Amino acid sequence: MKQLSNLTKNVDMTLESLVKILDYSSDEIFVLDGNKTIIYVNSACEKHYGLKKEDVLGKSSVELFEQGYWKPSLAPEVYEKKKPLFMKQTTNLGAELLTSAIPILNENNEVELVVTTARELQNYNLLKRNEKTGVSASKHSEQTEIDLITNCEKVKSILKFTQKIAVTNSTVLIQGESGTGKGVLARYIHQTSKRKEGPFLTINCAAIPAELLESELFGYTPGAFTGANRTGKIGLLEAADQGTLFLDEIGEMSLSLQAKLLQVIQDKKFIPVGGYEEKKVDIRIIAATNRNLAEMVQQRQFREDLYYRLNVIDIKMPPLRERKEDIIPLSYNFLHTFNRLYEMNKLISQECLDMLTYYSWPGNVRQLENLIERLVVTSDSIIDVSDLPEMIYESIQDNPALSPPSSLNEAIDRAKREIVRKSFQKHKSSRKVAKDLKISQTNAVKLIQKYCEDLRDHSF
Numbered sequence: 001m002k003q004l005s006n007l008t009k010n011v012d013m014t015l016e017s018l019v020k021i022l023d024y025s026s027d028e029i030f031v032l033d034g035n036k037t038i039i040y041v042n043s044a045c046e047k048h049y050g051l052k053k054e055d056v057l058g059k060s061s062v063e064l065f066e067q068g069y070w071k072p073s074l075a076p077e078v079y080e081k082k083k084p085l086f087m088k089q090t091t092n093l094g095a096e097l098l099t100s101a102i103p104i105l106n107e108n109n110e111v112e113l114v115v116t117t118a119r120e121l122q123n124y125n126l127l128k129r130n131e132k133t134g135v136s137a138s139k140h141s142e143q144t145e146i147d148l149i150t151n152c153e154k155v156k157s158i159l160k161f162t163q164k165i166a167v168t169n170s171t172v173l174i175q176g177e178s179g180t181g182k183g184v185l186a187r188y189i190h191q192t193s194k195r196k197e198g199p200f201l202t203i204n205c206a207a208i209p210a211e212l213l214e215s216e217l218f219g220y221t222p223g224a225f226t227g228a229n230r231t232g233k234i235g236l237l238e239a240a241d242q243g244t245l246f247l248d249e250i251g252e253m254s255l256s257l258q259a260k261l262l263q264v265i266q267d268k269k270f271i272p273v274g275g276y277e278e279k280k281v282d283i284r285i286i287a288a289t290n291r292n293l294a295e296m297v298q299q300r301q302f303r304e305d306l307y308y309r310l311n312v313i314d315i316k317m318p319p320l321r322e323r324k325e326d327i328i329p330l331s332y333n334f335l336h337t338f339n340r341l342y343e344m345n346k347l348i349s350q351e352c353l354d355m356l357t358y359y360s361w362p363g364n365v366r367q368l369e370n371l372i373e374r375l376v377v378t379s380d381s382i383i384d385v386s387d388l389p390e391m392i393y394e395s396i397q398d399n400p401a402l403s404p405p406s407s408l409n410e411a412i413d414r415a416k417r418e419i420v421r422k423s424f425q426k427h428k429s430s431r432k433v434a435k436d437l438k439i440s441q442t443n444a445v446k447l448i449q450k451y452c453e454d455l456r457d458h459s460f
């Protein structure tokens with residue numbers, strides 16, 4: 001390894017050790033060339049964007065900005081004005097950064113490099129507060145707008161698909177285990193649709209008794225029933241006019257209410273409880289369930305006609321254990337959120353993050369979110385493996401597929417599995433996988449059969 005003489009006193013510095021030092025920096029450092037291509041980045045980028053160095057190097061910073069990894073953009077102004085720039089930025093994972101970009105010019109006064117450093121504002125605010133300068137991170141400070149976070153190709157293709165259906169008014173049915181993010185996806189669909197300026201209202205059909213659910217949805221006229229408000233009440237169907245109504249846990253809705261809902265979907269009209277006059281509404285319905293509706297239809301617990309009406313666009317939200325690539329970015333996202341909420345500055349060790357990826361997350365993203373909140377509150381300055389609940393340890397040890405690999409062969413097999421699955425999720429054909437992984441198509445077919453059986457149904 002090349003020695004970097006004269007850089008340090010009394011120590012022989014190698015390029016390798018220099019890179020290591022930069023990786024230990026808690027601030028992010030990244031360098032762009034004259035074409036806005038990222039030519040260097042340190043490890044801190046993972047906690048800010050959920051991207052590994054290798055996902056970032058060689059990419060155009062303009063392209064990453066357009067994909068929503070940070071905002072606002074800083075590069076165009078630095079390249080244009082050729083002057084240093086300081087700015088507050090927020091990232092896709094909800095980190096708030098104080099970013100500085102310094103252009104380095106060549107002899108022709110052209111921008112040769114831009115050296116950018118980004119420090120988390122949370123740390124900065126806490127530091128200032130500790131210095132008693134009166135600046136403090138407020139618990140009620142405005143929350144950064146956080147999008148649906150994912151690094152998973154399958155979820156990314158769901159998001160792309162929802163953008164395609166943004167202009168339609170079709171009813172959407174989102175199925176998936178509890179806590180997978182069905183509610184977050186419903187909001188995302190609303191935000192990307194042409195109804196985004198209209199209301200987005202949610203009702204959980206399991207949380208309200210059947211009689212009350214009907215009046216909540218349809219509203220009622222004055223004196224409609226004993227105990228009713230004297231002036232009557234507007235229902236959610238009417239309140240969501242021009243917007244989206246999200247019916248969570250639709251599988252719990254009574255059969256009689258299902259019949260009424262079907263009518264609203266078909267005719268776009270309804271009559272409030274106790275009333276005679278029809279009301280017209282323009283709404284999009286998104287329904288979600290963690291139950292198997294097709295099975296419920298067979299068992300006559302759910303109306304077949306309503307099922308087909310809701311099912312016009314059918315999306316399946318995969319459980320977290322099938323999208324392990326989301327665990328680290330989500331963990332960082334929740335770390336930023338709860339650090340901000342509790343005015344803390346906790347860090348998390350790499351070993352701890354690795355351990356989180358081995359766990360199966362039966363409660364999905366909600367369970368991960370709750371755990372990170374608890375860890376932020378209860379751990380010392382660095383959240384480490386020893387802070388994890390015993391239950392996580394035990395379950396990893398009980399399940400060999402989730403525990404760290406016990407041999408080189410097993411590690412190779414797991415790595416192969418991950419690479420093939422990732423490629424198949426992206427390309428969806430053995431020919432393209434073969435090309436992507438530079439293997440024969442026969443080999444690709446074999447590997448897909450071995451590792452991707454569960455991915456072969458392409459419906460969302």
Ligand SMILES: Nc1ncnc2c1ncn2[C@@H]1O[C@H](COP(=O)(O)OP(=O)(O)OP(=O)(O)O)[C@@H](O)[C@H]1O
Pocket residue numbers: 147148149150176177178179180181182183184185248288289290330333365366369
């Ligand atoms: N991709 C994501 N990015 C950021 N936060 C997420 C994501 N997915 C889920 N969450 C968070 O996890 C929690 C659970 O998500 P959500 O309520 O949408 O799940 P759900 O599938 O609708 O659950 P349930 O079936 O119990 O209603 C929420 O606090 C949500 O903000």
